[in-house]
Amino acid sequence: MSKINKVVLAYSGGLDTSIILKWLQDEYQCEVVTFTADIGQGEEVEPARAKAEAMGVKEIYIEDLQEEFVQNYVFPMFRANTIYEGEYLLGTSIARPLIAKRLIEIAAETGSDSISHGATGKGNDQVRFELGAYALNPDIHVIAPWREWDLNSREKLLAYAESHGIPIEKKHGQKSPYSMDANLLHISYEGGILENPWHEAEEGMWLHTVSPEQAPDVATYIELDFKNGDPIALNGETMTAATLLRALNKAGGDNGIGRLDIVENRYVGMKARGCYETPGGAILLKAHRAIESITLDREAAHLKDELMPRYAALIYNGYWWSPERHMLQAMIDLSQAAVNGKVRLKLYKGCVSVVGRESNTHSLFDENIATFEDDAGAYDQKDAEGFIKLNALRLRLAAKKSH
16 A cells, blocks of 8 residues: 555544544554534534644644535435435434545645544444545545554543543543434434343433423424425524524424434444434424425325435435436436425424415415315316226226136
């Protein structure tokens, strides 16, 4: 392998990536560029600068990518009503393509020949980061320390940090026993007692939602305006993408909405139990399907539903930058041209209910035809007889042959 001269590290400033930073410097004798992305994880990212500077890093990137994350990744995914294996709203998965893109862009800006990440060799994130990186720069070199080093336990990591003078923050209170990943769309929990799928998650684990039992006894009503399939306003107030999702998270979290406990099939082959909180996403999914129900043609809607599991798997497995995802996205986006209007929702004790939907410009719902009252000749019910007989023809022929 040719010598590594400079590497861009996806760097949080936490213990693991601080160890990786020092390990890269020592193992590869290379210059390290750090990249810290704020995608709404709810933690201060600026302290990563001082930590990187203390370890001799000269080029430090700290970027607020929240608007780009929601507008260019979360919203396009929700146009497809995307869920993986019937439940998961892909909160971790959808963040990885953006981070991979910036890693590659920063590598080009800084003349780096490599990138590095802190994903383990057991999970999906290593696949997502690297498939994205190779799709955007086929010549990039990827360093995945968890697949190379022998620091495969917490004790070894701590010993390495102590021996190399890497500060270990002492925080007051009890450390969370879970492995967590957070961004503006969700927070995930893995490990600890969750590794036994029979054990119920502890109430104290959940950080972004109140329990449905403790949610208010009075329902919250909200209205979402959509344009071309994307939400643009909440309760009549136009908002940026990130601001709107943040407001939906607050409304959903206050009403106990968005908790999920699943066992999912990872791309690397194993089953894994994870718990997720996606309050704003749960509301958005319900609302988007509601506005599509009155603005989208029946067959177009059904085709989207048929293709959605494939689209979801592409995102989950790390193929956001693949030709097939681009093809599906073009079809999905084309279908959203008429998805304009307003949805009214009721939030109550963990449930999201659609209680109204309207589109002044693109509604395909015709009350004159759908009514159970006199339709004044808008629909001739006698036409249904021929329709039924034609569609029953093959069934009747088969039935005669079988008797």
